[in-house]
Amino acid sequence: MTIERMDVKRLHVDTTTTLIVMEDEVDRLVAAWRRERPDLDVEPLEVLSRVSRLARHLDRARRLAFAEHQLEPWEFDVLTALRRAGTPYQLSPGQLLTQTLVTSGTMTNRIDRLAKKGLVERLPDPSDRRGVLVRLTAEGQDRADQALAGLLDQERAILAELSRAQRGELAALLRQLTAPFDNIPG
Amino acid sequence: MTIERMDVKRLHVDTTTTLIVMEDEVDRLVAAWRRERPDLDVEPLEVLSRVSRLARHLDRARRLAFAEHQLEPWEFDVLTALRRAGTPYQLSPGQLLTQTLVTSGTMTNRIDRLAKKGLVERLPDPSDRRGVLVRLTAEGQDRADQALAGLLDQERAILAELSRAQRGELAALLRQLTAPFDNIPG
DNA sequence: TCCATTTAGCTCGACATCAAGAGACTTGAT
DNA sequence: ATCAAGTCTCTTGATGTCGAGCTAAATGGA
Numbered sequence: 026m027t028i029e030r031m032d033v034k035r036l037h038v039d040t041t042t043t044l045i046v047m048e049d050e051v052d053r054l055v056a057a058w059r060r061e062r063p064d065l066d067v068e069p070l071e072v073l074s075r076v077s078r079l080a081r082h083l084d085r086a087r088r089l090a091f092a093e094h095q096l097e098p099w100e101f102d103v104l105t106a107l108r109r110a111g112t113p114y115q116l117s118p119g120q121l122l123t124q125t126l127v128t129s130g131t132m133t134n135r136i137d138r139l140a141k142k143g144l145v146e147r148l149p150d151p152s153d154r155r156g157v158l159v160r161l162t163a164e165g166q167d168r169a170d171q172a173l174a175g176l177l178d179q180e181r182a183i184l185a186e187l188s189r190a191q192r193g194e195l196a197a198l199l200r201q202l203t204a205p206f207d208n209i210p211g
Numbered sequence: 212m213t214i215e216r217m218d219v220k221r222l223h224v225d226t227t228t229t230l231i232v233m234e235d236e237v238d239r240l241v242a243a244w245r246r247e248r249p250d251l252d253v254e255p256l257e258v259l260s261r262v263s264r265l266a267r268h269l270d271r272a273r274r275l276a277f278a279e280h281q282l283e284p285w286e287f288d289v290l291t292a293l294r295r296a297g298t299p300y301q302l303s304p305g306q307l308l309t310q311t312l313v314t315s316g317t318m319t320n321r322i323d324r325l326a327k328k329g330l331v332e333r334l335p336d337p338s339d340r341r342g343v344l345v346r347l348t349a350e351g352q353d354r355a356d357q358a359l360a361g362l363l364d365q366e367r368a369i370l371a372e373l374s375r376a377q378r379g380e381l382a383a384l385l386r387q388l389t390a391p392f393d394n395i396p397g
Numbered sequence: 398t399c400c401a402t403t404t405a406g407c408t409c410g411a412c413a414t415c416a417a418g419a420g421a422c423t424t425g426a427t
Numbered sequence: 428a429t430c431a432a433g434t435c436t437c438t439t440g441a442t443g444t445c446g447a448g449c450t451a452a453a454t455g456g457a
Contacts, residue, residue, distance in 0.1 A: 046383070047390035057295040058359075065359070069366035072378055073269060075385035080266030081312070082392040083259060099443090109243040118406060126267070131444055133407055155405045155452045173244075173251070180255035186387045192258055195384045197232070199261035201372045204233035206268040285413090304436060314415055319437055321413095341422040341435050 051075050083183075090179045094172040099125075101176075103135055104144060104169035107161040114161035117150065121159060144168060237261050269369075276365045280358040285311075287362075289321055290330060290355035293347040300347035303336065307345060330354060 037043050051074045058067045084098070091101050106124045107114050116124075118132050125132070136159055139145045144165035150156030161169070184192055237260045244253045270284070277287050292310045293300050302310075304318050311318070322345055325331040330351035336342030347355070370378055 046386065047394060049386050049390045049393040051386070051389065054295075061295055061297055062356070062359070065363060066367075067363065068378070069363055069370055071382040072370060072385065073366050075382060075389055076262055077266050077269055079385060079389050079392075080263050082389065083263055109240070109247055111247055119404085128445055129406065130408080130446070134443075150405095153405080153453075155450095157406065170248070173248070177251065177253065177255055180259050181252075183388065183391075184255055184258060186391065187384065191384060191387075192254070194380065196257040196261060198373065198377060198381045198384075199258065199265060200232065200235050200237070201377075202369065203235045203237065203261055203265050203268065205369075205372065206265075207235040208233060305434085315436065316416075316438075317414055336435095339423075339435080343436070 049075070050078060086179060086183070087176060090175050091172055093175060094168055096168060096172050099135060100139060100144070101169070101172050103139060104161065104165055105173060107145065107159065108166060108169045108173075114166060115148070115158045117156055117158055139165070235261070236264060272365060272369070273362060276361050277358055279361060280354055282354060282358050285321060286325060286330070287355070287358050289325060290347065290351055291359060293331065293345065294352060294355045294359075300352060301334070301344045303342055303344055325351070 051071065054074060055067055055070055058065065058070070087101075088098055091098055096104075102125050103121060106121055107116055110116050118129070118136060121136075122129060122132050127135075136145060136147065140147060143162055145159050145161055148158045148160055150158050187195065237257065240260060241253055241256055244251065244256070273287075274284055277284055282290075288311050289307060292307055293302055296302050304315070304322060307322075308315055308318050313321070322331060322333065326333060329348060331345050331347055334344045334346055336344050373381065
């Protein structure tokens with residue numbers, strides 16, 4: 026089989042250099058739009074559709090990685106938020122809301138289920154009798170630490186496609202796009 | 212207010228050049244992990260957490276853009292899949308499944324609701340009496356076209372942070388990461 | 398001190414999704 | 428012709444999320 030029979034894309038860098046790269050679904054998506062809507066400039070899709078699709082693939086991959094540690098992605102999110110908080114590994118439900126971007130009803134449900142599994146425990150907040158503190162148990166911390174290590178291994182494998190320099194470049198470009206969202210609260 | 216008081220990050224490119232860039236949430240996330248787990252190499256998060264977070268921001272932004280055309284994101288997905296198919300803008304529910312990556316129960320529900328809104332119609336498949344064809348109505352096509360134009364405007368604004376060359380670079384780097392998922396079916 | 402306002406976390410009903418499986422029809426082998 | 432296996436769509440039941448509203452407690456001004 027020659028490379029001609031694969032899904033490839035030829036990038037004409039200059040008159041003598043042609044880079045042959047693998048096509049992806051977004052190349053096909055963009056090609057379809059250019060055929061159906063030649064009047065529109067669909068260039069933005071080249072970047073942002075790839076971001077969305079890659080995120081979907083990552084979600085699936087992460088779900089698999091976490092499954093090896095009997096954790097759902099949402100469980101990982103909550104446990105690691107507590108883990109990152111540092112000793113004594115406790116946050117209020119309200120702080121967990123803002124970190125995980127879910128609503129309060131959802132967080133109550135999540136804490137209930139994590140407490141039932143013995144990964145977190147609810148404590149009364151000594152300084153505010155309305156309040157509750159959610160604390161990571163020893164087992165919760167172990168599970169979070171193990172799942173994080175597994176996740177990083179998997180992500181390293183995905184990123185092996187790129188050189189160290191390319192990863193740095195990619196991170197910097199993405200930071201330019203995310204910074205406005207993160208700093209000017211949307 | 213000086214730049215010192217903002218959330219910034221200093222990248223020491225060489226001994227005489229220091230690039231000052233805006234920090235984002237991932238910088239803070241990575242810093243927290245390095246503090247709590249100095250034993251781990253968390254470099255992969257610099258790229259992949261940014262991808263996931265940016266995708267989340269994009270989802271929210273898209274939801275807003277579509278709302279101006281009274282469309283939900285899922286409605287846009289289905290309508291544009293039909294729109295990209297070209298004349299006569301019809302696909303089977305099965306084809307729609309594979310394009311939108313939802314289950315058949317979900318797709319039945321979506322087609323029901325779109326049909327009730329008059330944006331698509333169900334037709335019997337003339338070549339297979341088990342089958343159904345879903346066809347875009349004239350109004351469905353208009354709404355899809357308008358929503359796409361709105362989406363592209365919004366995405367262009369987000370990408371204005373980058374130069375044309377940077378956008379090309381970013382697209383190429385992302386393609387390298389997505390191609391394995393898209394070509395070696397996961 | 399009193400009372401209105403704000404804040405914290407929880408409850409509950411509505412809703413979209415998924416997974417499993419049923420029913421209708423087609424395909425291909427004998 | 429017949430029948431088993433495969434395909435296509437829809438139905439059903441369980442689950443997780445959201446969002447509105449509730450109660451209890453803290454806050455702050457008159």
